[in-house]
Amino acid sequence: MPANLTPQYLKAEQWYKSATTVEEKILALEEMLRVIPRHKGTEHMRADLRRKLSSLKDSGGKKAAGGHVDVFHIPRGGAGQIALLGLPNSGKSSIVGLFTNAKVTIAEFPFSTGAPVPGMMYHEDVPIQLVDLPPYTPEFLMPGQIGTYRHCDLIAIVVDLSNEPEMQLTTCMEFLESRKLLLDAATPAVDDQGNALGRKVFCIATKSDLAEAGAVEQLRASCGYPMEYVPFSAASGEGLDELPAACFRLLGIVRVYAKRPHEEPDMKEPFTLPVGSTVTDLARVIHRQLAENLKSARIWGTGVHDGQNVQLTHVLHDKDIIELHFA
Numbered sequence: 001m002p003a004n005l006t007p008q009y010l011k012a013e014q015w016y017k018s019a020t021t022v023e024e025k026i027l028a029l030e031e032m033l034r035v036i037p038r039h040k041g042t043e044h045m046r047a048d049l050r051r052k053l054s055s056l057k058d059s060g061g062k063k064a065a066g067g068h069v070d071v072f073h074i075p076r077g078g079a080g081q082i083a084l085l086g087l088p089n090s091g092k093s094s095i096v097g098l099f100t101n102a103k104v105t106i107a108e109f110p111f112s113t114g115a116p117v118p119g120m121m122y123h124e125d126v127p128i129q130l131v132d133l134p135p136y137t138p139e140f141l142m143p144g145q146i147g148t149y150r151h152c153d154l155i156a157i158v159v160d161l162s163n164e165p166e167m168q169l170t171t172c173m174e175f176l177e178s179r180k181l182l183l184d185a186a187t188p189a190v191d192d193q194g195n196a197l198g199r200k201v202f203c204i205a206t207k208s209d210l211a212e213a214g215a216v217e218q219l220r221a222s223c224g225y226p227m228e229y230v231p232f233s234a235a236s237g238e239g240l241d242e243l244p245a246a247c248f249r250l251l252g253i254v255r256v257y258a259k260r261p262h263e264e265p266d267m268k269e270p271f272t273l274p275v276g277s278t279v280t281d282l283a284r285v286i287h288r289q290l291a292e293n294l295k296s297a298r299i300w301g302t303g304v305h306d307g308q309n310v311q312l313t314h315v316l317h318d319k320d321i322i323e324l325h326f327a
């Protein structure tokens with residue numbers, strides 16, 4: 001009986017074949033099993049896929065093969081982690097070099113970046129981690145590199161406006177789409193625990209100093225995917241304030257300052273929390289056990305009178321100062 005495989009299945013199979021890590025192979029196999037037509041003709045194939053899947057899971061799933069250190073696993077730092085994706089020479093390292101103290105290599109020749117380089121950028125007083133990465137080309141991605149994209153909070157697609165920007169963006173979008181790294185509202189891809197595989201993405205349209213007028217609008221119009229475009233230039237300084245601000249906004253976080261009764265607030269190190277977090281969420285971040293004894297709170301900030309008493313379910317706003325009262 002013919003298997004009659006669908007394009008959806010063949011795509012997942014392509015993903016499996018190109019997967020360079022055990023984690024990716026597992027995700028791709030799960031997708032193949034999810035989309036494979038269920039009839040007599042695919043019975044053997046399905047059994048075979050399930051066998052492969054369980055043997056991969058037994059082999060240790062997320063650990064790097066052979067117990068080696070995975071250089072593409074970058075521990076998260078700051079309020080959020082942003083991984084840069086782009087073709088060779090698109091200007092990724094220049095961005096990380098400009099905003100952080102990281103030692104990046106900037107060069108006119110491709111593949112000058114050989115391993116991920118994390119650095120801390122600041123939006124005002126909020127630290128945000130940028131990760132410079134080797135380039136992507138349809139022919140070559142460093143084995144393991146997909147893991148960095150899989151586990152970051154936000155992917156920044158870096159497009160060089162001076163060199164066929166539409167082709168660059170299409171190439172990156174096709175890569176993200178084929179690995180289920182795009183959040184698709186209609187059919188969000190999930191792993192077997194129900195976690196979304198897709199990441200939030202946006203586009204840094206760089207080298208704007210070399211671009212023709214209207215290049216960013218053209219790029220936006222050429223790509224159907226809804227996302228933000230931030231014009232930038234390491235040479236002219238365009239976007240120097242806007243890029244960190246956009247990163248902060250797109251990470252979906254608020255920063256708040258905590259204060260003890262009768263003391264001044266600590267304005268040096270804000271706490272960062274997901275948008276929508278409450279007074280109780282802040283208390284949990286400060287001290288999980290103390291949070292149970294939280295009795296009341298006063299807030300100076302948005303939508304309240306100075307020092308107003310609020311419920312523990314009150315939703316925090318960016319730059320609020322919160323005084324916590326424990327029993």
Ligand SMILES: Nc1nc2c(ncn2[C@@H]2O[C@H](COP(=O)(O)OP(=O)(O)O)[C@@H](O)[C@H]2O)c(=O)[nH]1
Pocket residue numbers: 086087088089090091092093094095105106107108110111112113135206207208209210232233234235236
């Ligand atoms: N004119 C101009 N050149 C840039 C800009 N950003 C990077 N470059 C140059 O583009 C080349 C590649 O930059 P690099 O950051 O190493 O790209 P990567 O391969 O994506 O990391 C280097 O020669 C940079 O000096 C920019 O905004 N404007």
Ligand SMILES: [Mg+2]
Pocket residue numbers: 092093094105106112113132133134
């Ligand atoms: Mg580089």
